[in-house]
Amino acid sequence: MRIGSLLDDRMRKRFVHCHQMAQVLRCGKHRGKSFEEAAQDRGYCSWIFREQGLSKTLQKFRDYLVKEHAGIVTVGKHKQKFFKEVEAEDPGYCEWVKNLAEPTFFETFQTYLQGYAEEPPAKKQKTEGITDKCKVCFDRPIGCCFVPCGHLATCLRCGLKCDRLSGECPICKEEIALVTQTFPA
Ligand SMILES: [Zn+2]
Numbered sequence: 001m002r003i004g005s006l007l008d009d010r011m012r013k014r015f016v017h018c019h020q021m022a023q024v025l026r027c028g029k030h031r032g033k034s035f036e037e038a039a040q041d042r043g044y045c046s047w048i049f050r051e052q053g054l055s056k057t058l059q060k061f062r063d064y065l066v067k068e069h070a071g072i073v074t075v076g077k078h079k080q081k082f083f084k085e086v087e088a089e090d091p092g093y094c095e096w097v098k099n100l101a102e103p104t105f106f107e108t109f110q111t112y113l114q115g116y117a118e119e120p121p122a123k124k125q126k127t128e129g130i131t132d133k134c135k136v137c138f139d140r141p142i143g144c145c146f147v148p149c150g151h152l153a154t155c156l157r158c159g160l161k162c163d164r165l166s167g168e169c170p171i172c173k174e175e176i177a178l179v180t181q182t183f184p185a
């Protein structure tokens with residue numbers, strides 16, 4: 001499960017270095033623009049979050065968006081705003097989304113919002129094996145990978161929380177440069 005152990009220290013450093021340098025889109029309609037500029041095109045960002053088969057360069061852009069903005073709202077009055085923006089602008093709305101019994105289109109947003117609540121609700125017990133469970137909340141399936149250490153240890157919610165709160169991997173304590181969302185095959 002440990003991808004990072006395949007890379008020696010020097011390679012890992014280079015990897016992080018490349019990541020920090022590569023803040024310009026190298027393909028797609030915003031080619032040549034910085035990640036920051038491209039993030040202003042919210043329709044494009046929505047597509048980035050939705051699309052499953054992104055190229056490596058665009059995946060980097062998605063990683064950037066996840067790190068900076070967590071996600072994008074796809075429906076309702078705050079459509080095409082980033083999660084963090086809605087959180088800052090309209091706490092009442094967030095409260096409403098957080099408590100929706102059937103979030104449907106708001107599911108990712110709700111997951112994000114609940115991730116910062118004190119007590120994560122322990123619902124949705126699926127039948128995955130114990131090894132696929134998040135090592136932090138022991139509830140949701142593993143959904144992200146830390147770069148550069150490569151640990152697949154937490155759900156996306158807890159991964160983002162670790163990044164925000166301590167900035168280090170809960171398993172090996174290595175500094176988190178990036179949290180990458182992972183998808184089960
Ligand atoms: Zn978790």
Ligand SMILES: [Zn+2]
Binds near residue numbers: 149
């Ligand atoms: Zn680690």
